[in-house]
Amino acid sequence: MDESMKQLQQGLTEIEIEAENVLLARHQLVEIDRMRNGNREVLTALRKRARTTKTSVPSPFESIMKEIEHLESRPLVKEACATCGKHDSREDTWMMFPGTDGFARIPFHAAHSILEKDQERLDYDAKKLQSYVKEKSFLISEKGVLADKISPGIVRSLVVLTDKPNVEEFAELSQLG
Numbered sequence: 080m081d082e083s084m085k086q087l088q089q090g091l092t093e094i095e096i097e098a099e100n101v102l103l104a105r106h107q108l109v110e111i112d113r114m115r116n117g118n119r120e121v122l123t124a125l126r127k128r129a130r131t132t133k134t135s136v137p138s139p140f141e142s143i144m145k146e147i148e149h150l151e152s153r154p155l156v157k158e159a160c161a162t163c164g165k166h167d168s169r170e171d172t173w174m175m176f177p178g179t180d181g182f183a184r185i186p187f188h189a190a191h192s193i194l195e196k197d198q199e200r201l202d203y204d205a206k207k208l209q210s211y212v213k214e215k216s217f218l219i220s221e222k223g224v225l226a227d228k229i230s231p232g233i234v235r236s237l238v239v240l241t242d243k244p245n246v247e248e249f250a251e252l253s254q255l256g
Contacts, residue, residue, distance in 0.1 A: 090222070097219050098219060101215045104212050104215070108209065111205045112205065118198045122194050125172075125190065125191045130166070166187065168188035169186050171184040171185065171187070172186070174193075
């Protein structure tokens with residue numbers, strides 16, 4: 080086989096492997112999003128059960144200030160869980176752990192704490208996969224594979240986009256409105 084054909088074949092193989100990795104990462108991202116949505120639904124149900132929202136429970140600062148006003152022999156700082164609120168945090172809740180076929184009875188506070196930590200981990204994993212997909216898509220585009228569909232300049236501009244708001248543009252819009 081000619082040397083240029085070997086290089087072409089090797090280049091195509093590398094691009095195909097990168098593209099397969101991008102597709103696998105996108106499928107993992109879809110699965111993580113499914114789990115995140117499920118966790119979000121369960122956390123919402125637990126908050127409804129405790130009759131709280133994320134903002135309905137006073138902050139620790141507000142709790143301290145109320146206790147200072149009515150200062151007696153009680154401790155100055157009282158821990159307030161944003162999800163439990165005034166709900167009995169020791170009340171047992173049924174929970175099924177991933178990879179098991181059975182349910183376990185655990186305290187309410189432990190159940191929502193586990194779910195909130197799991198949600199944070201899933202959010203982190205999703206952001207990590209999103210940046211991986213961006214990076215690999217950019218590399219594939221740089222090799223010229225997507226040039227017939229999307230120009231490399233457009234892909235580059237999409238990859239470097241950030242979620243930071245433009246303060247000057249916002250100030251101009253607020254002055255007009």
